[in-house]
Amino acid sequence: MSSSAFSTSYRREFRLVRTNAMRIWVVLLVAFVLYMPWVVAQKSLFGFELSKHMLLNINMTTINVALVAMVGALGLNILTGYTGLISIGNAGFFALGAIVAAFLGGTRAGWPNLPFPLIVLAAGAVGAVVGAIIGLPSYRIRGIYLLLATLSFHFIMVWLFLEFQVKWFGFGGIQYITPATFFGIDLNTDIRWYYFLLGCVFFAFLLSKNLLRTRQGRAFVAVRDHSIAAAMAGIDVPRIRVTSFAVSSFMITAIGAVYVWYLGAASPETFTLLFAIQFIAMIVIGGEGSLLGSALGALLWSLIPTALVAFSEMAGGVAPSINETVLKWQTQITNIIFGVLIVLVMIFNPTGLAGIWARVKRSITRWPYTS
């Protein structure tokens, strides 16, 4: 049995990967994600043919969007899962990222054409500043109002986007024509984007994980669990809330810039309130206050629509009407599934998928001693 709970030295305590078992898992995970594009491209796993339906109809685009969603969910989870504040402004921050990217990406004459990684970082920085401003009401009063502040941010941002694109880019939306180049490599295929986005997810994960291990990060959790007790322990609660909002907005805005570049174009219709709500759904279903949960939730979010089609096509052989209905109402059915899942998770299992996974793992590793 592993003694993962006990560290024998500080060096070991500080390690991210602490046990041999974890090392094996990490190696397996890395091998799997690196091998993934071949599985999807050739529709085979170690030489075994997989049908389209066995892969749940996924393609590289689905996976790439899932990776983008993962970064967004990680960012939101810092705010909602770890600091206990709820934001509905994610679509607004994505839109902000799109606007910054349009300005700095050479789309508009008279503005600098920065290299792609710099644009992403600049978008993140702008997002952090704006996020801190939106988070300012938390200096005055509790978290409920932050929900409304972010709601207003969403509408202001979408309107600015609309105004901005009509005045400077015409009605068609913004086109990101300059190819994204990451240190000399053109990101022009889905596979290249996949590896780049994988890097983004890894970076976001590392940032979250390390932040949450610092004094600051532990203060986030303290504010979430009991803000008054946290204040008594000497934590500047409003400042922590604003910091958390800034970090979360940094990640979401940066990935917003990456996302529009991946799509190649952006218009205000991309960034709806539903888009923002879906991020909340991801972290709730995946597990609030869990980095693994963010990833699982984002994965589920991107898999449900394609899996739905895959299942309905299989069912279509038996009952064509099911197939027809599902294809017609794909978005709606997905949203209903999400809504039901949110409510069920909230009622029966507030820790989400990550909590289920933790329980399963516990009952296996501690086998005879579990109930």
Next chain:
Amino acid sequence: MTKLLQLIIIGTALGAIYGLLALGFTLVYKATRVFNFAQGDLMMLGAYILVSFSVTDLQLSPWLAIPLTLLMSIPVGILFQFLFVRPLIGQPFLPVVMATIGAALIIQAGIQMYWGVIELPYQTVFPSRVFDVEGVRVSSFDLITIAVAAACVALFALFFKLTKIGLQMRAAAENNEAAILSGINVHRVSLVAWSIGTLLAFVAGVILANQQGTVTFSLTGLALLAFPAVVIGGLESIPGAVVGGLIVGILQALIAGYYDPLAQDALVFAALLLMLLVKPTGLFGQKEIVRV
């Protein structure tokens, strides 16, 4: 001057609808401490049920369809409370908001699947005469809207003041545990609060369907403007909800009239953001004192 008066009248009629929505929201929040994100979706459901009764499914006379729709709000509100609110009683703020967000997703998608995504026509039965008062055009429909809203507020205030259940609701809002100890059935209070909240949402939906002449999916976006109304008035203040609604409506009309119709939502929300920064408790709100 004529234009200003004209815009204020349009804004008041619009604000009356926001006021109704905000009133329902505030009532539910006061009685059960639930921040109901789905209030606007309940309003939309009301409008669609009306269309279902009078146009698409049953083709009843509007004089029958409207009361039936309003009656439907009670089972809908009770169902909503049972499914999304009751299982989460005693939970902190966040999970309950999440559950109502989930409910909003379900209601929206359900409406789209049942009634389709195209807009449905609805023929109003109310007189739509337009009076001309020294250059200011006042439509009879605006007057009806304002009258209905005012009647709702008055009835509601009387209900709160005079009936026993109204007293119980005030007690439960003031101090839930003390209310339980003095023998008030807070579950029943919660059910009544949700029914009335849904009823007010349905009234707003019925008015909107009559006013717009169509029922579309975009109504839910309009309903979100009830949130600025609630905050500007003060989250827990009943007169505040109505005043906030009127302020938002008039503000919107003025922005649309003098600046840019496209900007009206965004600027109203900017006002909300400003309000949150300057005076988050709203015009009529009370400062909250937290005890450990």
